[in-house]
Amino acid sequence: MTIATQCGHELTARLLDQKSECALDACFDKILEHLTQGNHAYALLFCKQFTPQQIPNTVFTYLEETLTEADIESQVKRLEKLKPSVEVHYYHRKGIFPAKFENNILGFLVIELIEDELISPLESLIAHLLNVFVKQLSTLHYACIDPLSQLLNxxxxxxxxxxxxxxxxxxxxxxxxxxxxxxxxxxxxxxxxxxxxxxxxxxxxxxxxxxxxxxxxxxxxxxxxxxxxxxxxxxxxxxxxxxxxxxxxxxxxxxxxxxxxxxxxxxxxxxxxxxxxxxxxxxxxxxxxxxxxxxxxxxxxxxxxxxxxxxxxxxxxxxxxxxxx
The missing domain is CATH 3.30.70.270 (Reverse transcriptase/Diguanylate cyclase domain)
Structure with missing residues (x-):
């Protein structure tokens, strides 16, 4: 996979082309592997029920340390205190990208850093692609909802x-x-x-x-x-x-x-x-x-x-x- 432009038009299109939840997860995973060049461990945690009260689930993870429910909850609370304009929060040698939907923090993407290396200049691109992932996931989610019961159809x-x-x-x-x-x-x-x-x-x-x-x-x-x-x-x-x-x-x-x-x-x-x-x-x-x-x-x-x-x-x-x- 190659990046056509630094603003990520091709990668955005790839995400928007996915028509199932599993395919979307796999595509975003591949994109992150490509952008981090396989040198950074990362994980995505997100509440696919789109309910802010729920603890985010692990979508995929390559972190060496297991994130406990307490770790996940504290990280979400930390992100909720940041300004809405913040794209990435650096914490304990990790880059934490908030995953938002309708101004609610429903999860986060965490990328481990190598020594004191920052993720820039890819910060904005990764934040943008995470936003595209969430919006495409929401489109797939609501297309799968039964209108009467509000359950999956x-x-x-x-x-x-x-x-x-x-x-x-x-x-x-x-x-x-x-x-x-x-x-x-x-x-x-x-x-x-x-x-x-x-x-x-x-x-x-x-x-x-x-x-x-x-x-x-x-x-x-x-x-x-x-x-x-x-x-x-x-x-x-x-x-x-x-x-x-x-x-x-x-x-x-x-x-x-x-x-x-x-x-x-x-x-x-x-x-x-x-x-x-x-x-x-x-x-x-x-x-x-x-x-x-x-x-x-x-x-x-x-x-x-x-x-x-x-x-x-x-x-x-x-x-x-x-x-x-």
Whole structure:
């Protein structure tokens, strides 16, 4: 890769050409490697949910020292105290570039220095490219949002699952938790057709929105929550073991059960989940999670089922007069 001009038109165009989050991350990584000539370790931390209250996640890192959550939080607070015009802040032999969106500090780029060497004259170029990265990421992010629930939409689901299975975004997991596995959960509102039939679709939409808000507030910044379709939701999340994953999903199930919904009263959800291990295709993972969900529906609803606990051959659809969904 070569820089066509010192103002970085070609590099800007490269970033704007990326049409997926993973491709954008990889492109920015390559650009930084080129600009630093491979002589400087660097890391990018950013909150891809675009929520200032969340701690930034590691997008990629080549630093020798692990940044703890306390390190990340203190660095963000330090950057928030700087003037808005500051492009880079030098701190402990590191160049820290604030990553901003709508005047909020959502993360930072850190580049380690060699001895007392400064990054200039590339400071402005790197700051500009970081800004382009954030704006392109925001464009991709909001294109992936379901307008009703404000969760990630179905169109971005497969890309996320594939990236998790391929371990492309393993760095996004908190440092020190490499032993965790990723899980896929499918959740469905019980008896939702009855809600629409009794109260109308406007109230039905409100139920979907409120359940989505409960899900979004209950999962962590590193988790991915989707509106998969209609009243069904999907969640990608890392956990240490199936028991921990089950307990987390159970807490959310009980939270929804205890909530009160205007006019409707109480709502419950059923769910099924699967560990993303030896999964060849997205459809396979969804099929297994759906089988566990189907089992929950068949056995009383308002429960969570782990696919491996079924310990049976793939379930065949059972044709009956029972309305499961």
């Amino acid at each position: 179905r169109q971005t689901f497969e890309e996320k699952v594939l990236s998790v299975v391929a371990r492309d975004n393993h760095a996004a997991m908190r440092q020190g938790y490499a032993e965790r596995r990723w899980y896929l959960a499918m959740l469905d509102i019980d008896n939702f057709k009855g809600v629409n039939d009794t109260f109308g679709h406007v109230i039905g939409d409100e139920v979907i929105l409120l359940v989505a808000q409960l899900l979004k507030s209950s999962f962590r910044a590193e988790d991915y929550v989707f509106r998969y379709g209609g009243e069904e939701f999907a969640v990608l999340f890392p956990s240490q073991c199936p028991t921990t994953a089950f307990n987390g999903l159970e807490r959310i199930r009980m939270l929804i059960e205890a909530a009160r919904f205007p006019q409707v009263g109480s709502i419950t959800v059923s769910g099924g989940f699967v560990a993303l291990v030896n999964i060849g295709q997205t459809s396979e993972a969804v099929h297994q999670a759906d089988q566990a969900l189907y089992y929950s529906k068949q056995h009383g609803r308002n429960k969570m089922t782990f696919f491996d606990d079924l310990n049976i051959a793939p379930l065949e659809p059972i044709h009956s007069d029972i309305e499961l969904f």
